[in-house]
Amino acid sequence: MATNVILPALGMAQDTGKIIEWLKAEGQHVTAGEPLVVIETDKAAVDLDAPATGILAQVSAKAGDEVPVARVIALILSAEEAEAGVSQPNGAPAPAAPAVEASAPSPSARPAATPTVASGPPQPHGANGRRLASPKARRIAAEHGVDLATLRGTGPGGVVLAADVPAAANPAIAPTVAVSGGSEMSAIWRLMAERTTQSWTTIPHFFLVREVAAEALIAWRARTTQGASERVTYTDLLVKIVAEALRQHPRLNASWQDGAIVHHDEINIGLAVAVADGLVVPVIHQADDLTPSGIAPRRADLVGRAQAGKLRPPDLAGGTFTISNLGMYGIDAFNAIINAPQAAILAVGRMADRVVPVNGQPAVRPMMTLSLSCDHRVVDGARGAEFLSTVATLIEDPPVLY
Numbered sequence: 404m405a406t407n408v409i410l411p412a413l414g415m416a417q418d419t420g421k422i423i424e425w426l427k428a429e430g431q432h433v434t435a436g437e438p439l440v441v442i443e444t445d446k447a448a449v450d451l452d453a454p455a456t457g458i459l460a461q462v463s464a465k466a467g468d469e470v471p472v473a474r475v476i477a478l479i480l481s482a483e484e485a486e487a488g489v490s491q492p493n494g495a496p497a498p499a500a501p502a503v504e505a506s507a508p509s510p511s512a513r514p515a516a517t518p519t520v521a522s523g524p525p526q527p528h529g530a531n532g533r534r535l536a537s538p539k540a541r542r543i544a545a546e547h548g549v550d551l552a553t554l555r556g557t558g559p560g561g562v563v564l565a566a567d568v569p570a571a572a573n574p575a576i577a578p579t580v581a582v583s584g585g586s587e588m589s590a591i592w593r594l595m596a597e598r599t600t601q602s603w604t605t606i607p608h609f610f611l612v613r614e615v616a617a618e619a620l621i622a623w624r625a626r627t628t629q630g631a632s633e634r635v636t637y638t639d640l641l642v643k644i645v646a647e648a649l650r651q652h653p654r655l656n657a658s659w660q661d662g663a664i665v666h667h668d669e670i671n672i673g674l675a676v677a678v679a680d681g682l683v684v685p686v687i688h689q690a691d692d693l694t695p696s697g698i699a700p701r702r703a704d705l706v707g708r709a710q711a712g713k714l715r716p717p718d719l720a721g722g723t724f725t726i727s728n729l730g731m732y733g734i735d736a737f738n739a740i741i742n743a744p745q746a747a748i749l750a751v752g753r754m755a756d757r758v759v760p761v762n763g764q765p766a767v768r769p770m771m772t773l774s775l776s777c778d779h780r781v782v783d784g785a786r787g788a789e790f791l792s793t794v795a796t797l798i799e800d801p802p803v804l805y
Contacts (some may be wrong), residue, residue: 406479410442410464411716412472417469422464428463440476442716448591449714456574458485471473543568559597567587591681602743606659607779610738612650612786614793617754617769623801632698637672637754638728640696644797645749646691649724652790656723658744659780671744673722674702676709683709686722730754736772744779749794750774771798 410420423441427433438450439459451457457479464476479598503580544551550566557565627635649670657666670691673684680687685705685751687698732754739750749784752772759768777787 404459404479405484406457407475408439408479410472410474410476411451412720412723419469420468422468422470422476424466425462426450427453427459429459429477431459433457443783444593449716449719450595451716453479455479457481460485464551521796534761545775562612576641591625591678591683595681598743599740602740602805604674604741606743607740609776609779609784609787610777611756611775611784611791612736612772613775613791613795614770614772615798616759619797619800620771620798621754621769627695630639633696634702635695635699636702637730638726638751639695639698639702640801641726641728641749641751642672642687642690642702642799643693644693644801645724645726646672646693646789648793651793652786654782654786655747655777655790657722657781659746659778660744664781667723669721669723671721671723673725673745674705675725675727675739675748676706678710678712682716683715683719684722685709685718686720688721709774726751730771736774738774739776741776741778745778747775747777747790749788750776 412420415674421443422631423443425440426438427440428454433439433453433456435454435456436452439453441448442451453484458481460478460480462477464474470476475640497619541551543549544554544563551563551568553565554567556567612763620637624635624637624640627640653666654664655671657664659665669684671688672690673686675682675684685708687693690698693701705714705718708718715789722742722745724745725739725748727739727748728751729737730751733752734752735755736752739748739749741748750773752774754769756767757770758765760766761768761769773791775787775794
């Protein structure tokens, strides 16, 4: 039976997603779990995996199309269905589409890599005389200024595949879009710019700042790390602390949607992760049910795949609160922009020795600064202060979480 390829929703307020690129051409064989199409949602540009093994057919959304979430954008047919022909919505048999024709490389593309010159039998061309190639091969060739007409294709009938383009040996670069002045920026960076602008201009932010002692947190990490199979970081401990604080203050685990406050049943902590071409926020789901040793491998996996550009839609979906930690960059304190539609985000600065009063006498202690950004439509100053006080207490005296 044919399997639907459905555009997923990654965010609670997401209505549509954009098709960036099909990684397989209609009529090609796909394997369940392999990247099928690059989609851009309100969270990031990510690969959507094939939900089944079979033949890609009836692709109804092309690159650049804005598609409502939950819409079927293609089918995956079994070999028997593909051979027999499956009817399209209008009743006409679904044709076996040829490979997508390659566009001529942009004149402004980067200097060409040394191509593999085609030789032997004539290479396949479309009706307009242009070389036939897969969408991914076409993108890589355009990015690196490679003339597809010079390449020998190893695909069906000599179609150029991504692996046939010399530049494919280099790590893939995120899809880019042209901006004013002829420069380029990644789709991830553009999406981040759009989302932060919308958040800053539409959400009434206010900020609460508190300095906390970090001695107990340092001791807790030392104990937790002993015997752990995965290296436990301070971020892992903060995820656990924030999840516990959200349990005690559910108003912070909420969103402003359609003029009302919506409370969330799950506590799903997003982590702001810097990648080469922007910022993404993968999510540790149901963090309140995990121990620090359970959080650590999930965090390591998510961060690693985020930096490798291999996040999947479920990794980015369902976040209810976000932590942004810049302590490892030597930042003392900062204010973060809320990751809409969440109600708040916690910004974490570095740990540093400072002179503080202890029993009326000056002493040097490791300290850290926390800044809580809140949506005033959901959280008032008092509720935000109570939540931040709970976080500070759990950092300074966390035995309840051991």
